[in-house]
Amino acid sequence: MSSESDDRQPRGEVAYRKLLAAIQHGELKPGTRIREVEVAEKFDISRTPVRDAIRRLESDGLLIHVPRQGAVVKELDHREVIELYEIREVLEGTAARYAARHASELEIAELEDLNELMLKSGDDQIKVAEINRMFHQALYRMGNNRYLIDALNSLSNAMALLGGTTLQYDGRPQSAYDEHRDIVENIRAGNGDGADAAARLHIRNAQRLRIKLLREVLHAGVHD
Structure with a gap:
């Protein structure tokens, strides 16, 4: 700011x-x-x-x-992290499904622009994470359901407690870009089932890396 x-x-x-x-x-x-x-x-x-x-x-x-x-x-325990990603998978899948029904071409173009910008941000982890957050916020709005948006925004606050970003891993910005692209392509095609499945896969992959990141932090703490 x-x-x-x-x-x-x-x-x-x-x-x-x-x-x-x-x-x-x-x-x-x-x-x-x-x-x-x-x-x-x-x-x-x-x-x-x-x-x-x-x-x-x-x-x-x-x-x-x-x-x-x-x-x-606040510190989240391992079970809370799992639960957070489980509900995020459900909500983001639903947002993508709704977006496939309601999204305008202008909104879809915004997602594409943000995705390209994220990939071009290179090694700047903070910038990559911020643009990634903007991509997901834009996706939420496209779902065109105020209660879903409120739930996802509340979830985003909880996600902040995780700290750092899974996008720090080598190759993750590229794979996240590819996963975002699959979501966008299904939205453009009006394929609600495909958009839901693509969004859920994206969150499951992020969850897997998050658990790996937490394990590495715990391991480092034991040896410090």
Whole structure:
């Protein structure tokens, strides 16, 4: 977010967006204590909007209040991660199915443009992950169902707790690009079954890499 756009937003919203981005990008890892003073200094914002942002993130389920520590980034256990991807597979498959019914050519072109941009972003993991997030947000909107969109946006907040990105693996940006392309092609063809299946496969592949990533982090922690 640019400083110019920051200036046009309430300070509480700026603090919220910056804290959320820090969690999404893995800068604030699960278990990290969030101190108002440190956040205010880091983002050059007064403590009141920071306090409001922390409350919002607690309401979103991204932060929890721990006695004698205060706000802490929530940690997901292995079962919660599995459950998160299971419900994401169902919801994104449904969004892709609905998109095959409702999507305009302009919306489909937006998905294609975002997918190409993601692949061209190369080794910039943060940029690749952000564009990938934009692709999925665009897909949600194309489903044209407000309740489904609300559910998927809520799920996206929970996904932020995973930190980092599976797109860091060699070859994953290319395979994700190919999987996105399959989803888009089925949407353009009006093939709801195919779009659903392609979206579900995409999420299952992401889940497999996420479990691998979590296993590597755990293994590294044991040896540190």
